[in-house]
Amino acid sequence: MIFRRKIYDKLLQWKEKSADEKALMIEGARRIGKSTIVEEFGKNEYKSYLLIDFNDVSQVVKDAFEKYLNDLDTFFMILSTEYNKTLYPHESLIIFDEVQQYPKARQSVKKLVKDGRYHYIETGSLISIKENVKDITIPSEERKLTMYPLDFPEFCWALGEERMLDYIATCFKQKKPLEDDLHHKAMMLFKQYILVGGMPKAVAKYLENNRSFAAADEEKRDILTLYRNDISKADVKYRSRIASIFDQIPAFLSQHEKRVKLSNIESNSTFPIYQETFFWLGDSMIANECFNCSDPNVGLSLNEDRTYVKCYMGDTGLLVSHAFSEPEIADGELYKTILHDNLSINEGMIFENAIAQQLVSNGYPLFFYTRYNYEKHRNDIEIDFLISNGSKLKPKIYPIEVKSSKRYTTKSLDKFVETFHNRIGEAYIIHTKNLSKQNDVLCIPAYMTYCLES
Numbered sequence: 177m178i179f180r181r182k183i184y185d186k187l188l189q190w191k192e193k194s195a196d197e198k199a200l201m202i203e204g205a206r207r208i209g210k211s212t213i214v215e216e217f218g219k220n221e222y223k224s225y226l227l228i229d230f231n232d233v234s235q236v237v238k239d240a241f242e243k244y245l246n247d248l249d250t251f252f253m254i255l256s257t258e259y260n261k262t263l264y265p266h267e268s269l270i271i272f273d274e275v276q277q278y279p280k281a282r283q284s285v286k287k288l289v290k291d292g293r294y295h296y297i298e299t300g301s302l303i304s305i306k307e308n309v310k311d312i313t314i315p316s317e318e319r320k321l322t323m324y325p326l327d328f329p330e331f332c333w334a335l336g337e338e339r340m341l342d343y344i345a346t347c348f349k350q351k352k353p354l355e356d357d358l359h360h361k362a363m364m365l366f367k368q369y370i371l372v373g374g375m376p377k378a379v380a381k382y383l384e385n386n387r388s389f390a391a392a393d394e395e396k397r398d399i400l401t402l403y404r405n406d407i408s409k410a411d412v413k414y415r416s417r418i419a420s421i422f423d424q425i426p427a428f429l430s431q432h433e434k435r436v437k438l439s440n441i442e443s444n445s446t447f448p449i450y451q452e453t454f455f456w457l458g459d460s461m462i463a464n465e466c467f468n469c470s471d472p473n474v475g476l477s478l479n480e481d482r483t484y485v486k487c488y489m490g491d492t493g494l495l496v497s498h499a500f501s502e503p504e505i506a507d508g509e510l511y512k513t514i515l516h517d518n519l520s521i522n523e524g525m526i527f528e529n530a531i532a533q534q535l536v537s538n539g540y541p542l543f544f545y546t547r548y549n550y551e552k553h554r555n556d557i558e559i560d561f562l563i564s565n566g567s568k569l570k571p572k573i574y575p576i577e578v579k580s581s582k583r584y585t586t587k588s589l590d591k592f593v594e595t596f597h598n599r600i601g602e603a604y605i606i607h608t609k610n611l612s613k614q615n616d617v618l619c620i621p622a623y624m625t626y627c628l629e630s
Contacts, residue, residue, distance in 0.1 A: 177380040178216055180333045181209065183323050187217045191295065194319060199285045199296035201275075203303050204323035205461035205490050206406065207399050209376040210299040211273050213323075222295070223267035226259050230277035234258060241280050248291050265293045276300040286315040302406075302460050324461075325374030325491040327537040328530075328626050332365060334379055340365065348627040351618065353610040359621065363608060366623040367515050370530050373493015375399055393505050396497040403462055410456055417453040425463065425487055426499035429525035433546075433558070434486050454485065464488040464532055466542035472562055472573055472596055476543045486544060488532040495529050517582070517608060524580035528560065531578050531606055531625055535561060539630030545575070545592070557588045557595070563628065565601060572601030574628075579607040589617060604628070 183202070190200050202210050211227075218225025228237060236258055244251040255270070256263050263270075275282045275298040282303075288296055298318070326334065332341050344362060347354050354362060371389055372382045378392040378399070385391035407418050421436065428436050457463040468484035469476045489495035500510055513523060532542055540563045549556035561576040573596070577589045586605065593603050593616055605619040612619045620627075 177376075177383070178212065179209070179326065179330065179376055179379065181213050181323075181326070181330060183213060183321065184217065186321060187214075187297075188221070190319070190321070191221060195295040196292065197289065198317055198319040199289050199298060199315070201282075201298045201300065201303070201318050201320045202323050203300055203320060203461070205325070206301050206402060207375055207377065208323055208325045208491075210323055211271075212376065214271055214273070214297050214299055217297075218269045218271060222269045223264045224262055225269040225271060226255060226261045226263065227271040227273055228255070228259075228281070229273045230281065231274045233278065238278070238280075241278070241284060245284055245287055248288075248293075252293070263294060268294045270294050270296050272296065272298040274300055276303045282318075283313055283315065286313075286317050289315070289317040302456070322461075324537045325493075325533070326376065326379060327374060327534055328366060328369050328623060331369045331372070331374060331379065334383065335365065335368075337365060344624060345627055347611060348620065348624050351611065351613070353612065354621075356610070359610045362623045363621060364515070366530075366621075370492055370526055371496055371511060371514060373491045373496070374533075375491055375493060378493055389508075389511050390506060392493065393497050393502070396494050397502070400494060400498055403460075406460065406462075411452075414450075414452045414456065417450055418456050421450070421453055421457060421487060422462065425489055426495065426525070428487060429495075429529060430499075433555075434525070434528070436485050436487050454487075457487065461490050464490055464536050464542055466532060466544055466561070469543040469545050469562055472545050472559075472575070472592075473571070473599060476562055476564055476573070477541065484546070486542075488529045488542070490533065490536075492526060492530040492533050496526060499526070527580035527608075527622065528578045531576070531622065532561070534625040535563065535576075535628070538626065538628060540628075557591050559588060559592055563630075566630070571599075573599050574601050574604060576604045576606060579605055582608060586614070586617065590615075593617070 202214065204210050215227055218227070236254065240251050240254040244254065252263055272281050282298060285296060285298070329341050332338070340362060343354065343358065353359065372378055372392045373396065375396060378395045381395045382388060382392040407415065407422060410418050428434060454465055458465050466486040466488060489498065497505070504510060535542060543562045545557065545559040545562055546555045547557040559575045560578045562573055563576065564573045565571065575589060575592050577586065589603055589605065593600060603617045605617055606622055606625055607619055608622060609619065610621055611624065
């Protein structure tokens, strides 16, 4: 099942403007559909394409990279013969799939692009960790493009709900609530998205089996097993720490502050000890890291405090299957709880993870903010997410509080707005209710998060 993906338009832009000068590197987590969309692009947009899967590549092809890069006529003849594909100058695409498995191919991109006969797309995960870039020169003729699991709009496209998306976007632009019945329908779509997630095969199983959450869950558990196998191959120096953080992501997110507390994992541990661990999880895109911003300003990354970090799952559907056992999901109670708005604190973590996932898909790095009150010996301001408009002429930040229950207070957000009002473009509460305005805060339903475009 081939799904419509936003990245396809970016591939078209690359082909039109840059493909003669730059190869395209598409990086993202395993099983998000990188190979599928690139192969579909090759079929639709080129006279021919050739895909080399470096997870299962012949010795003949490896030898071609080792022996014939200085004789490209022979090199391309070998590829064409091995894959039984005719290559047409300026009309063919060569795909290096899972290129991190064979770094030599990635390094060859410089010479191949300079040759100018064909266009090149690479796909990969974990492409920046030391093991996968050791002893190679990263080509400057490579442009990176990040791909994610299906976001909420892509999930709605898969369900044939394009008109609903247009209506939601119009209501957001006009700052008006949806009609009640359509709001409830939109929230039901978002809840389905929370439970299924955005891994293409899980979505396909859901649709092929009459919208069966159980069928999607079975596929997601296979993906989680694949991720654990990937972790088992990480460098022995930090392998066990990666596994420990990965296994405890649901536990961290179920806490009030949702922060990773290293002392709960290993006594006397510090962030520098875990630096490679978080880099691996971030680079694999299994997890979305969210760092504390000590001074909320437009340059959020300039003031990040990496000793305070939240760790969200890259896909919320995977978090559901990661957090709950098969029996807990098989009896259907979790589905009922979420579909009928009976979110507890633990299920609320799923709601917040979905918001984090959509913000990342929109192009935002994740930051949060806390302020410690020394008189009260506790945090008196806690803001779930901070995003900025990135403008140098009119810089503004946008605080976001996520509320999964229908009853909530806004004390932290009110204090934040009062303290930093000169820096704020708009303050948001993302909740389960319809759009409304509360003083200086815009309250939007969770399904509108995709409208907060970078």
